[in-house]
């Protein structure tokens with residue numbers, strides 16, 4: 001595998017808003033132990049935009065993702081969905097919200113019931129999208145299409161269990177799931193950090209293809225600023241729960257202002273040249 005990437009970000013400033021935040025904050029603990037894991041962050045993610053949130057471990061990325069997904073309450077501030085304050089105050093409203101936002105996590109096996117066969121995972125997605133009463137042939141056609149979107153063969157997956165797949169295949173299946181669910185927003189929290197180097201570039205390509213073909217907004221969470229640079233339309237840099245810098249990848253990476261951004265960049269070997277992802281993967285493995 002040798003994949004050369006070049007930066008080709010688009011400006012989404014004038015595109016419709018998809019998900020926004022104003023002063024979004026999460027506090028853990030009480031009294032002296034109270035700590036702000038996410039500290040008054042503002043953001044505007046647009047329809048079809050590929051956004052990266054970059055920060056080191058412990059900077060608050062997963063806490064923010066969980067708030068965006070509505071899995072964790074917001075301590076302070078407001079999240080807006082398509083320009084309107086988000087209402088997830090009841091189970092029904094939450095389920096409605098989840099039609100619009102779905103996630104892929106670090107560990108592709110964590111979101112699966114290991115006793116469920118792979119076809120049932122995909123079938124559930126069709127049912128969730130209101131396809132419960134479709135003829136069986138139509139459902140098989142949809143599952144086959146979703147699998148081929150991620151270069152998997154449905155015929156080879158039927159009757160298999162998740163543990164019979166590799167991490168990379170499993171993560172691709174997660175993307176096939178998203179392909180069937182068609183949310184407005186996909187949140188991917190370090191989706192490539194637990195899979196082998198070879199599969200990593202493939203997963204990134206598939207996320208980009210998903211965005212290009214469906215117009216989905218992708219929120220990509222990573223500790224790897226080099227990776228974020230090459231795939232994003234906009235980048236948010238997170239340090240100790242705060243966004244210390246945000247903007248177009250070229251602006252953030254080539255003229256960084258925050259000392260934290262400068263430090264993250266100095267850890268990346270060569271930022272101005274086209275990126276050879278196979279080299280990045282090797283360097284990461286050695287680190």
Ligand SMILES: Nc1ncnc2c1ncn2[C@@H]1O[C@H](COP(=O)(O)OP(=O)(O)O)[C@@H](O)[C@H]1O
Pocket residue numbers: 028029037055056057058059060061062063064
């Ligand atoms: N449930 C929790 N209770 C208390 N502290 C937490 C909890 N979840 C996360 N934290 C703390 O919040 C901070 C941010 O964590 P996290 O959002 O997981 O960061 P990241 O995903 O960037 O590694 C860390 O200091 C972490 O220890």
Ligand SMILES: [Mg+2]
Pocket residue numbers: 061062063
């Ligand atoms: Mg995390």
